[in-house]
Amino acid sequence: MTMNANQYIYQKIRALDQDPFRPDQHFTAPVGWINDPNGLIYFKGWYHLFCQYNPYGAHWDTMHWYHARSKDLKHWEDLGVALEPDQDYERKGGVFSGSAIVKDDRLYLLYTAHHVASDGTIDETQCLAYSDDGLNFQKHPENPILTAADGPAGLAKADFRDPKVFEHDGSYYLVVAGAVNGHGQVLLFKSADLVKWEYVSAILKDQPYMGRMTECPDYFEIDGQAFLAFSTIYENGHYSTVNIVKGKMNWESGEMTPLDHQLFDAGPDFYASQSFTDKDGQRIMIPWLRSVDQADYLADTGHNWNGMMGLPRRLSLLDGQLVQSPVTEWKEFGPEVENGSYQLPDFKPGKKLSLIGTNGRIEISRQPDRYQVAVVSPIYQRSYQLPAAGDDLSLNFDNSCLELFAQKQTLSLFTFIYGIKQAIWE
Numbered sequence: 001m002t003m004n005a006n007q008y009i010y011q012k013i014r015a016l017d018q019d020p021f022r023p024d025q026h027f028t029a030p031v032g033w034i035n036d037p038n039g040l041i042y043f044k045g046w047y048h049l050f051c052q053y054n055p056y057g058a059h060w061d062t063m064h065w066y067h068a069r070s071k072d073l074k075h076w077e078d079l080g081v082a083l084e085p086d087q088d089y090e091r092k093g094g095v096f097s098g099s100a101i102v103k104d105d106r107l108y109l110l111y112t113a114h115h116v117a118s119d120g121t122i123d124e125t126q127c128l129a130y131s132d133d134g135l136n137f138q139k140h141p142e143n144p145i146l147t148a149a150d151g152p153a154g155l156a157k158a159d160f161r162d163p164k165v166f167e168h169d170g171s172y173y174l175v176v177a178g179a180v181n182g183h184g185q186v187l188l189f190k191s192a193d194l195v196k197w198e199y200v201s202a203i204l205k206d207q208p209y210m211g212r213m214t215e216c217p218d219y220f221e222i223d224g225q226a227f228l229a230f231s232t233i234y235e236n237g238h239y240s241t242v243n244i245v246k247g248k249m250n251w252e253s254g255e256m257t258p259l260d261h262q263l264f265d266a267g268p269d270f271y272a273s274q275s276f277t278d279k280d281g282q283r284i285m286i287p288w289l290r291s292v293d294q295a296d297y298l299a300d301t302g303h304n305w306n307g308m309m310g311l312p313r314r315l316s317l318l319d320g321q322l323v324q325s326p327v328t329e330w331k332e333f334g335p336e337v338e339n340g341s342y343q344l345p346d347f348k349p350g351k352k353l354s355l356i357g358t359n360g361r362i363e364i365s366r367q368p369d370r371y372q373v374a375v376v377s378p379i380y381q382r383s384y385q386l387p388a389a390g391d392d393l394s395l396n397f398d399n400s401c402l403e404l405f406a407q408k409q410t411l412s413l414f415t416f417i418y419g420i421k422q423a424i425w426e
Contacts, residue, residue, distance in 0.1 A: 010078035019303055020358070020418045023398035024339045025328070026289070027051075027076050027309040029066050033058050033299070034307040036162075036216060036272035037286045038065055039100035042279050043107050043134050047073055049286070050082055050109070051309065052097060058299035058306040063094030063114070069134070073284065073312045073327045082137055083111065083129060089144055092116040096124070097162045097216060099274065101172070101194070107131045108194055110174065112161040113144055122158035124148070126176065128194060146174070146189065146197050154181035162216045164274070165194070168251065175203060175217040177230065184210035186217040186230055188254045201254035203228060209243050209261060211235070216242075216272040222283055222317055228256055229264055231272055239268045239292055244322065266386050268292040270412040275315065283315040284327065289401055291414040294379055310412055311341075311396055311403060321408045326396060337423045341396040347371075348391050352426040355397060358419030362402060364393075371406065377416045386411040 013030040022028055032055045039050035046069040053066035067082035083095045090113040098111030109129040116122055125144030129137045148157040159179035166173055174189040174197065188200040203219070204210065211232040218229040226249040231242050242264040247256040264273060265287070273287040287310040291297060298306045313324040328341040337355070344353075347366050355362040363374040371386040371393065387409045394405040399418035404411040 006080055021400045023308055023400055025398050026401055028305050031304045033060055035288050036097045037274045037288055037309055038097050039109050040274050040276040041100040043102055058303055059296050063096055065095055089113045089115050099164045101165045107134050110163045110165050124160045126163045142195055145195050151187055151199050152180055159213050164218050175219045177214040177217050179213045184212055184214040186214055203256050218275055220275050220283060229273060242273055266409055266411045267384055267413050269414045285313050285315050289412055289414050297379055323408055324410050335423055339398045344393045346391055347393040354424040355420045356422040357417040360417035375415050379416055384411055
């Protein structure tokens with residue numbers, strides 16, 4: 001079947017969907033469940049987005065990699081399944097998260113193979129696939145290229161995943177999430193060819209915000225400043241969160257000295273973020289937006305899709321601190337609104353904005369040092385706080401989601417509220 005025929009089918013599926021919960025500007029798959037963004041890269045004139053995918057239902061199950069591409073990071077073309085668990089080392093588990101890099105004009109994907117044996121034993125290994133056209137992928141004959149035995153003593157075979165690849169000073173590196181002796185770590189590996197890897201170090205030492213297991217690590221630099229982002233799985237019912245550490249990297253030891261630590265987003269629904277550089281060399285990040293408490297609501301109520309990507313955000317530094325700016329088109333704000341992005345430059349203390357949707361409402365109240373955000377959703381009612389720095393607030397509301405950008409802080413939520421048409425200032 002040609003790509004044109006596939007694209008026709010995907011468009012028909014979306015047109016037949018007519019689901020008011022589905023967002024307009026946030027990426028979703030035509031059908032099925034999606035989670036972590038994977039393999040984000042600019043290759044041969046296209047931005048490529050891969051993500052974790054279950055094509056057979058709107059709930060999490062055996063993982064595949066879904067694939068879409070874009071010219072502008074706003075409008076996406078569906079390309080279908082890029083990787084499926086068709087090898088022995090992936091079966092009964094799936095093709096888990098990973099990343100991408102270009103080497104010698106060839107696109108390489110590094111990913112985790114999640115193997116579940118008949119006795120339930122789990123073995124997570126790192127694997128490689130490649131493509132010359134960015135559309136068709138071949139798995140490397142030497143897979144798996146990295147196993148827990150290649151890492152430090154105490155590394156759990158069942159918790160060794162999510163390789164993020166990057167190049168530094170002529171060598172290739174991976175940061176990989178792992179549980180070592182029951183504690184979360186981000187492990188650094190080095191290679192000359194992307195196939196043979198050697199263990200370097202645990203990149204951060206004994207930090208309390210690394211929990212029992214880390215996921216989706218992402219090392220990057222902006223203007224020479226090193227950052228390490230990673231998701232953390234905690235115990236005792238604590239929400240998993242995405243942490244961002246600013247630090248000083250020592251490449252001889254392979255260790256980072258942390259200088260500052262904060263959450264990447266103030267909400268619980270932002271997870272598994274991944275960054276890459278765009279065609280102009282700027283750092284772009286995309287998160288997965290989930291409903292942390294209602295992960296199966298859409299599946300359980302008859303919808304054929306679940307999960308979305310957050311808006312791509314451009315990362316930059318302001319006074320040494322990380323700033324997220326959405327890659328979007330801005331609309332003019334007024335009493336009558338529609339799905340889209342808006343800039344509110346004069347949101348002073350004492351002001352309150354109500355966004356009225358078909359099935360709920362969102363109230364944003366400005367306090368001297370923060371925004372208080374109340375969500376009255378058809379399935380939950382909850383309040384959130386977003387620290388304020390100045391009076392500038394940017395926001396995007398799209399069916400089922402809300403994203404707020406307050407200079408150096410963001411709040412990203414899966415609201416299940418659709419059809420916002422009215423904005424009321426108080």
